[in-house]
Amino acid sequence: MSPRYGLILLLLLLSGCTEFNGAKAYLLPPSALGMEELAPRVFVNKEMSLAQREDFRQVVAVARTNITNFYGSITSQPDILACSTEECFAGIGGGKPRGKDLGKSKVLISPRGLTVPILTHEWSHAELRTRMDAKFDGIFGMNSIPTWFDEGLAVVVSEEPRHSEKVWERIVAQKMDTPRLDDLVTLKGWNKAAGKYGDVDCALGVPGKMYVVYTLAGHEVRTWHRKAGREGLLKLIDKVKSGESFENSYAATSK
Numbered sequence: 001m002s003p004r005y006g007l008i009l010l011l012l013l014l015s016g017c018t019e020f021n022g023a024k025a026y027l028l029p030p031s032a033l034g035m036e037e038l039a040p041r042v043f044v045n046k047e048m049s050l051a052q053r054e055d056f057r058q059v060v061a062v063a064r065t066n067i068t069n070f071y072g073s074i075t076s077q078p079d080i081l082a083c084s085t086e087e088c089f090a091g092i093g094g095g096k097p098r099g100k101d102l103g104k105s106k107v108l109i110s111p112r113g114l115t116v117p118i119l120t121h122e123w124s125h126a127e128l129r130t131r132m133d134a135k136f137d138g139i140f141g142m143n144s145i146p147t148w149f150d151e152g153l154a155v156v157v158s159e160e161p162r163h164s165e166k167v168w169e170r171i172v173a174q175k176m177d178t179p180r181l182d183d184l185v186t187l188k189g190w191n192k193a194a195g196k197y198g199d200v201d202c203a204l205g206v207p208g209k210m211y212v213v214y215t216l217a218g219h220e221v222r223t224w225h226r227k228a229g230r231e232g233l234l235k236l237i238d239k240v241k242s243g244e245s246f247e248n249s250y251a252a253t254s255k
């Protein structure tokens with residue numbers, strides 16, 4: 001274990017059980033977490049049934065196609081850890097979310113998230129991070145890209161129905177309280193807002209509930225992407241990587 005990982009593990013030990021399990025998943029190979037290889041870089045828990053395994057193979061194939069079509073090519077191949085039981089998910093650091101980006105090119109999918117939109121969402125995080133050459137940000141977020149953009153882009157790529165433009169219109173029509181984008185720049189700020197506005201209950205599938213934080217980010221990035229397109233997205237990534245500020249790059253690509 002490098003000193004850097006040691007420090008992270010210490011920080012996570014101080015911050016709670018779920019986070020500690022998350023650190024295990026971040027640091028250990030899937031086989032050490034009791035997962036079986038279903039396909040190259042796709043791992044499932046031993047209890048997952050044959051039918052679920054077959055379904056999940058299809059989910060992976062479609063999610064890969066979604067990422068390829070959206071970005072124009074695919075540069076990431078995250079380790080995909082999929083759990084068919086809550087015990088498996090909790091044991092590897094899951095919790096309320098349906099899926100989790102563990103960083104270090106690893107995504108964790110809950111039994112409630114073995115779907116194309118959820119895997120596509122998490123894969124979008126891995127793809128953007130790989131394209132940004134951001135190697136060490138799974139826990140802390142990317143410094144150069146605001147969290148609302150990373151999350152909003154994942155919402156747009158995945159076309160998750162719960163965060164759609166239709167849902168946004170209902171949020172506006174009902175004059176629901178929404179956060180400011182400025183409060184969603186860091187991962188810490190994002191997580192705070194997700195707690196405050198109840199988006200962390202997303203996984204619980206409360207009927208009729210609207211998830212304002214994800215839907216707001218999706219609406220913002222969808223509006224930008226309609227003008228910028230794939231070309232604008234790739235240009236924005238290039239600009240930020242070459243040192244331009246995100247704000248300038250975002251504005252320049254939305255004309």
Ligand SMILES: [Zn+2]
Nearest residue numbers: 121125151154
């Ligand atoms: Zn996300």
